[in-house]
Amino acid sequence: MKVLIIGSGGREHAIAKLVKRSGLEPRIFVAMDYRNPGLEREASETGGKWFIAPTTSPEKIVGVAEEVSPDLIVVGPEEPQFAGVTDALRDRGFTVFGASMRCAEIEKSKVFARTLMWKYGIEGRLYFKAFTDVEEARKFIEFAGDVVIKPARQAGGKGVKVVRDTQAYLSRDRAEVKKSYVEKLFNEMSSYRDIDYKIIVEQRVEGVEYTAMVITDGDTVLPLPLIQDHPHAFEYDTGPETGGMGSIQGPGWVLPFITDEEYRKTIEIVSNVLKALVKEVGEPYIGAFAGQMMLTGVWGPTVIEFYSRFGDPEASNLVPIVESDFLEILDRAAEKRLAGAKLRINEEIVTIVKAVAPAGYPDNKHLASSHPISIDEARIRELGCETLYASVEMRSDGILYTKGSRAFEIVCHGNSYEEAYKKAENAVTHISTLDGWPLFYRRDIGSSELLEDRKRVANRVRQVYMARAKNGLIGKILVWVPGEGILENPLIGFVR
Amino acid sequence: MSGLLTIYAFDELWNLSNILRYGLMALQHRGSQYYVVCTNESNSLKCYEDEDIDVAKKISSHVAIASTYSYQTENLFDVKKSDGYEIVAIVDRPWSAISDFTSALVVSLKNSRNRIDAFRNIIKTFQTDHSVSIPSLMVLTSDREVFVWRGPQGFTTFALGSYGFDMAIAASESVAIDILGGDLKRFLGCGEGVYISRYLFKTFSTDFSNGCSGVCLFELLYLSRHDSIVHGISVYEFRKALGAELAKYLDREVDVVVGVPETALPYAIGFANSIQKAFDMAFVATGGRRRSMLASDPFEKIVAIHLKMNPIRSSLEGKRIAIVDDSMVTGSTMKTVSQILRFRVGVKEIHLFIASPPLVHGCPYNVMRLDVQNLLAANLSKELAKSYLEVDSLHWLSKGDVDRVARRFGIRFCGKCFGVDYFGG
Known part of the structure; x- marks a missing residue:
């Protein structure tokens, strides 16, 4: 079976590894923006081929597809979906796994996603206000309180300003930052011509984050195990x-700090959103879909944002655990015959993914780029870990160079977090730059110390949301403005 | 004593002025006589010093290191320049070698790509050259890099915290992180440091031969706020535990248990809970909280004591009183208290309980300013002390008691001034 993967990074490398194991004798073809040696290898080892092509160009990608004539195309990242690559391929009659442009709106536009949740009354929704005009936003933000300011369009998982504002004595200082940030963000967002709203201001919540990914053909929803990403650098x-410095998963379908009931609720929310989305756009959703969730005191499972694709690095956690024929599942979804499909995973083991990035990431891509880097993959394999190539490029001199984002993802597994953690810590030492440029990764990911902390926080918010549910306050935040009455608007601040 | 604070905002939009001021305010109980604040202004370093906390408002950048002290003296901070490259170090107690240290460090940092190794190497040379302990310190460079490093013996502590995606915070006490709306993350171990720059944040360890002596017992006994967490230990719970331990020395009936405000209140609560007697308020302070023990001027000190001791007569008059305090240094506080209780209130009996062992030595590390000739327990017999203080009985915790409680909480303390090397495991 010929499979064409669109995309250049660690997520696509993970997908390739999952597809490669299929019993359908896959030949992997890749269309990527730069020479990712990991993807190159998966292609050549399966008798496929790789192409360098701008993955956000429908025309060029259709060109590659016509040359390859694949049985299935998997569109990895979100930007090609936004740009209409998936639609162009389907228009030509290809079988494609990946959200259409209209379905991908759920990730692209945070305003669309939030509005959809309110319109259909889906639980786990947050209060928000969106802005097209900088003046209006500036005025609003002056009196906003405990909020998060985000780009209204998906922008590589960055650009979010979380301003905890629960102390009146510092609220003026924070208001200044909020105002300056709104201006800065408006400037940055003005280059995106494909959206009306530029920024969105949301109610801030706190708790523990986790990702709930599913595979769907628009009717059937096949949930994947919960995975936790680590967004702080x-x-x-x-x-x-x-975009995520690493992720943990297991054992089994939930994480150690999420209950089965919370998992069930989460999948219910994600399924309800999918249903609403399909109804709203009038097209089937075919592809991967994910809720970036947070367990909060306000709702319990709460939606932070959505992905119209597999998470990166979350997709990497799937590599050691998926036992079913992953390619078959993707193919069934793409052909709208997912009903009855089962996903088997190894429920005994846990997985830890650690990303290694050059200093400069994430805020100074220029500084982080073009550093020669080497990896001892054999040693990493000896440890029982897998190497995924992400933002690294093989140049004509035969040397690997950083591309400015996370260079590698190391995927390790074990029978316990302790075991997987030890392997991962050992594995990351086999990556180094050749020019002495500093690399960084997060030692704490997968550690028992951090896991205990997550459990503590989860228990705290669990107590809160359960007490609020008992009092009929789930999802609600009441503000009393004397003279105006009780309002449900948690965006109002101290400074009035 | 002192409080150190680093705030590193990764986003240049932040102006730390007011934020730094509130952070220092949360450390003021550790000393509030002298402030040092340092920051980057365009391409150079700038330090300000003052007796007033408002000096923090002179900061307008997104990176700052700052400290507050209970007294002003030399060798608390030092700026060094080398060919346009500049660093400043701020230490937690006077360090005579600070100038040599910054001179060596500025050269090492300027010539080295590996920032952490450059710092480590200099620490190492000072470890071998100077048998005296190196204090905990913070270094800020003109390239907007910060090193926060806990001294190898670990007398003082550093709590690490963060504020969302925006700030890294390091402080002598966790309350500064709370007050700034941040989240407490962890504590630095002995000789452990953290390097923070715009694009990196790395913890690192340094080799040290002497090993960890443990946290100065006064950190938990007196200095920290009740709402602080020191090395994962709730200061409040620790104080209550020592108070409960002390209750076993009660050998007669008392009517009421009171604490000397306000550090000793949790000890008195632990004591009262343990003997199932009422804990009562006994004194009300005037003019806010003052740390009498930290005052360097003897007259200032006595003024501070007098101002915090207006008695609530109804809870005390005609009663047999167990009064609890955290420690006794010169005994001047207790003398004042007993005089008030005897002459102004009129109590029947005073039984004094001290939640630490007798202080018999000065501090060899200069962490606490203890002059052995002023230490009550080092100079007076128990009988003489009882007469001088006009108390009916006088009890201290034994060294074994403190050791046991420290083990239970899983922490080690330096105990030199109490006549042992350390308490706890």
């Missing part, structure tokens, strides 16, 4: 937001 959840 640095150890102990410190530092700027990244």
Whole structure:
């Protein structure tokens, strides 16, 4: 079976590894933006081929597809979906796994996603206000309180400003930052011509985050196990937001700090959103879909945002655990015959993924780029771990160079977190730059210390949401403005 | 004593001025006589020092290191420049070698790509050259890098925290992180440091031969706020536990248990809970909280004591009183208290319970300013002390008691001034 994978990074490498094991004798073809040696290898080892092509160009990708004439095309990242690549391929009659442009709106536009949740009354929704005009936003933000400011369009998982504002004595200082940030973000977002709303201001919540991914053909929803990503660049959840510095999974379908009931509720929310989305756009959703969730005191399972694709690095956690024929599942979804499909995973083991990035990531791509880097894959394999190539490029001099984002993802598994953690810590030492440029990764990911902390936080918010549910306050935040009455608007701040 | 604070905002949009001021305010109970604040201004470093906490408002950048002290003296911070490259170090107690240290460090950092190794190497040379302990310290460079490092013996502590995606915070006490709306993450171990720059945040360890002596017992006994967490230990719970331990020395009936405000209140609560007697308020302070023990001027000290001791007569008059305090240094606080209780209130009996062993030595590390000739327990017999203090009985926790409680909480303390190397495991 000929499979064409569109995309260049670690997620696509994970998909390739999962597809490669299929009993359908896959030949893997790849269309990627740069020479990712990991993807190259998967293609050549299966008797496939790789192409360098701009993955957001429908025309070029259709060109590759016509040359390959694949049985299935898997569109990995979100940007090709936004750009209409999936639709162009389907229009030509190809069988495609990946959200259409209209379905991918759920990830692209945070306003669309939030509005959909409110319109259909789906649980786990947050209060928000969106802005097309900088003046209006600036005025609003002056009186906003405990909020999160986000780009209204998906922008590589970055650009979120979380301003915890629960102390009146610092609220003026924070208001200043919020105002400056709104202006800065408007400037940055003005380059995106494909959306009306530029920024969105949301109610801030806190708790533990986790990702709930599913595979769907628009009717059937096949849930994947819960995985937790780590968005902070640095150890102990410190530092700027990244696309994810690593992730943990297992054992089994839930995480150690999420209950079965919370998992059930989460999948219910995700399924309800999918149903609403299909109804709203009038097209089947075919592909991977994910809720970036947070267990909060406000709702319990709460939606932070959606992905119209597999999470990165969350997809990597699937590599050691999936026992079913993954390619068959993708193919069934793409052909709208997912009903009855079962996903078997190894429920005994846990997986830890650690990303290794060059200093400069995520805020200074220029600094983080073009550093020669080497990896001892054989040693990593000896440890029982897998190497996924992400933002690294093989240049004509035969040397690997960083591309500015997370360079590698190391995937390790074990019978316990302790075992997987030890392997992962050992494995990351086999990556180094050749020019002495500093690399970083998060030692704390997968550690028992961090896991215990997650359990503590989850227990705290669990107590809160359960007490609120008992009092009929789930999802609600009441504000009393004397003279105006009781409002449900948690976006209002101290400074009035 | 002192409080150290680093705030590193990764986003240049932040102006730390007011934030730094509130952070220092949360450390003021550790000393509030002298403030040092340092920051990057365009391409150079700038330090300000003052007696007033408002000096923090002079900061307008997104990166700052700052400290507050109970007294002003030399060798608390030092700026060094080398060919346009500049660093400043701030230490938690006077360090005579600070100038040599910064001179060596500025050269090492300027010439080295590996920032952490450059720092480590200099620490190492000072470890071998100077048998005296290196204090905990913070270094800020003109390249907006910060090193926060806990001294190898670990007398003082560093709590690490963060504020969302925006800030890394390091402070002598966890309350500073709370007050800034941050989340407490962990504590630095002995000789452990953290390097923070715009694009990196890495913890690292340094080799040290002497090993961890443990946290200065006064951190938990007196210095920290009740709402602080020190090395994962709730200060409040620890104090209550020592108070409960102390209750076993009660050998007669009392009517009421009171604590000397306000550090000793949790001890008195633990004591009262343990003997199932009422804990009562006994004194009300005037003019806010003052740390009498930290005052360096003897007159200031006595003023501070007098201001915090207006008695609530109804809870005390005609009663047999167990009064609890955390420690006794010179005994001047207790003398004042007993005089008030005797002459102004009129109590029947005073039984004094001290939640630490007798202080018999000065501090060899200069962490606490203890002059052995002023230490009551080092100079007076128990009988003489009882007469001087006009109390009916006087009890201290034994060294074994403190050791046991420390083990239960899983922490080690330096005990030099109490006449042992350390308490706990």
